[in-house]
Amino acid sequence: MTVATYLRISYEDQEMKKAVKTESNSIANQRNLISNFIGKHPEFEHARIVEFCDDGWSGRNFERPAVRELLNQVQDGRIRCIVVKDLSRFGRNYLEVGNYISRVFPFLNVRFIAVNDNFDSSNPMAAESLEVSFKTLLHDIYSRDLSHKVKNSLRFQARQGKCMAAFAPYGxxxxxxxxxxxxxxxxxxxxxxxxxxxxxxxxxxxxxxxxxxxxxxxxxxxxxxxxxxxxxxxxxxxxxxxxxxxxxxxxxxxxxxxxxxxxxxxxxxxxxxxxxxxxxxxxxxxxxxxxxxxxxxxxxxxxxxxxxxYAKRGTVRKTENLLHKKVRCGICGRCMMRTGSRKNPSYTCMTSCMTEVYPCPTERIAQADLLEIIQKNMQEQVKYAVDSSQIWEERQRHIENQEVLERDNSEKKLCMLKQSHNRIESYIQELYEKFAFGELDRDAYVRLKKAALERYGNVSKQIEELELKMGHGKMNGRMENRFEENKISVIEKPMKDMIADVLRAVIVYPGKRVEVVWDYRDEFSASVF
Missing domain, CATH: 3.90.1750 (Hect, E3 ligase catalytic domain fold)
Structure with missing residues (x-):
């Protein structure tokens, strides 16, 4: 089993440490607290421990590098348990934290533990408890209040003429x-x-x-x-x-x-x-x-x-330029400049006008040609979405069949264990009756009862583990077919909206070779393969 430990301290925590925070939130102290917790629990004795740390990142969003990597590994099935100091270290957004601990992690059969909050998702009622909901809401409110205090502190110092930038400007x-x-x-x-x-x-x-x-x-x-x-x-x-x-x-x-x-x-x-x-x-x-x-x-x-x-004349407003900051040179990586008339604009890389270091394309490429390429690529995306939707449905049916089969087997095994449990209870009762009526001497009774209680404990533990596994693995309905949704959106959306919403970049190479990059293609690949 792989156990992930997650540590986080925000910029606000560091700035306000002396005023409203304590040393307990430092990375080192979080690491020590979690290590001590893991060391005291035998179920983690042979587990592989992996650490994820976001130093200087706010908990108000989940666009943190370490937490994104953690969640990616959770989705890949490589992590079965997550341990944090408290709920606020994982995140301070009330809605997102609640969604992860009450829906996402249980669905993925991942155990989540917040040490100082005495929260353990292996307890079926923990995620839905009023105490947990209240704590996550308080963390959310506290984060907003702390952010406000830090901003006021920075503005106060700025009015005194202090440089509040992290880096001094060039010069x-x-x-x-x-x-x-x-x-x-x-x-x-x-x-x-x-x-x-x-x-x-x-x-x-x-x-x-x-x-x-x-x-x-x-x-x-x-x-x-x-x-x-x-x-x-x-x-x-x-x-x-x-x-x-x-x-x-x-x-x-x-x-x-x-x-x-x-x-x-x-x-x-x-x-x-x-x-x-x-x-x-x-x-x-x-x-x-x-x-x-x-x-x-x-x-x-x-x-x-x-x-x-010498300000630029005839600058095209962003709303009028469909490809604003989306056309890039494939050699230097810079945005290409839009030139020409408004009716027949074209794009060119200006790097060659500034330096001879890079062999950037010098020819102009018309915007009309780029839009035609984008439209053809968009049609390919529609076909891709249709094929991916069919693969998704087949894969989902297979997963559901496997889940049903595994649950049937688990229910049969649980029934047999409970029957064995009851038999051992009856046997212990019979031993006592035989001892009471003198059919067994004291030494024989103690010896047989001890062996029976040991078997009873082993069976009880197996029942508890199996019930916990069945509780985590129960089906919560079919997963949403995102490909079907994207297929419909690709077909129905006009080209202008498609470019604004899901076109990441158009990369132009010498010889007018063009690569179109979409925002959702990686998501499709990761979900199917």
Whole structure:
């Protein structure tokens, strides 16, 4: 048997530890508590223990790397038991936690134990108890309240001019003696000044990026890596990268280079939600003269004036662009630029205009051609969904037949064990009667009774284990055929909605070779094979 231990501590827990949290929630203490619990229970003596840990992740959602891997292994049948310190470590979302412990885990025959909450799903009534429901609701409310306190604490410190960002922007480093203060990094700061000077001289962001690449100046990411950072680059195929117009614009728009502290430009939609939204500038917290400036306010204003002068004309709104941020170059991994007229737009990779490092496709590919390819691929998905639906039905019928057969066998075995149980009880009663009437001496009675009680205990244990297994394995109805649902949605949805909902990316390679990536294909494969 494989037992999974799950540990979690959130950013809020770490920030508020001194104020409202105790050391008991640290990863080390969670690990020790669970290890002691497992060591005291003989049923785990020969079990294989696997640990999953999310350090610095909120419990308000289940998009955590370790918990996702844990749930994947549960679905694959590789884990039969999960042990956590308490319910709040597994999650603080009242509805999702309740769904897992009362439906998902019992259906998959997985035992779930929360040590400090005295919760063990092997007790059939545990998951539905009022106490468990009340605790998960309290954890949910507590998480929201804690998130609110942390946000207020961060905003209070930001109003004092402290740098609340996890990393200093390119051109600055965190002061070794004060983690909330930034100081200029001499080499990188000079590159920032060069970018602003070129912008003031009238160069476009594309020209600035090309010039920085031509000078072989390390990009902000490369520079940080050279100084020990292990941050990754999103949406890139290669580990190294290069200066782009987006990188230049990010520098030119950053007011922190003038010595201002800026906080609150983006925020999460809610506690535990990983999606961030842009905040109106009027709501930002800005403090002047918070740290040493790299450029003057005059230089910054000049750059903003030039940016407005060569701002993109005829920009297509996102709602009008079906393939917004979905068309990517198969060589460099960057989003391809939409060019041409609104009626006949096309896509091209701009990387070759900035650097010669990558052999990206230089030819343009019409949007109409891409939509035609997507439509053909979508028709293939309909056929795929139909075939997968039929496979699913056959597989489900086989599973149901196996479950019925196993349950019949278990019921027969249980009946035989209970009969044996009753016979042993009668035998023990007969021994007592023979001893009472003098047909057995005391030594013989004690010896025979001890052997009978041992057999009685073994049979009782087998009955208990079999009843527990039958209780976990009882059928909860047919599993939903997701392929049937997807088949219908694929057929009924118009192409515009399909692209918005389930099209992940269109990847273009040299020679106009195109790969269409859908969001649900991996799910189908994982479910069937």
């Amino acid at each position: 600055y480093v965190k002061d070794a003696g004060h983690k909330n203060r930034m100081i200029p990094d001499p080499d990188a700061a000079e590159n920032v000044r060069s970018v602003f000077r070129m912008a003031a001289d009238g160069m476009t962001t594309l020209q600035i990026a090309r010039e920085m690449n031509h000078r072989n100046i390390l990009t902000p990411m490369q520079y940080k890596r050279m100084n020990g950072s292990n941050r990754t680059i999103p949406n890139r195929i290669h580990e190294d990268n290069f200066w782009t117009p987006e990188t230049v614009i990010k520098i030119l728009r950053d007011e922190r280079y003038t010595g201002k502290a800026v906080f609150g430009k983006r925020k999460r939609e809610g506690a535990g939600n990983t999606r961030q939204v842009t905040v109106n500038k009027a709501e930002w917290i800005t403090v002047d003269h918070a740290h040493e400036s790299i450029i003057s306010q005059v230089e910054f204003d000049q750059a903003q004036k030039k940016l407005r002068a």
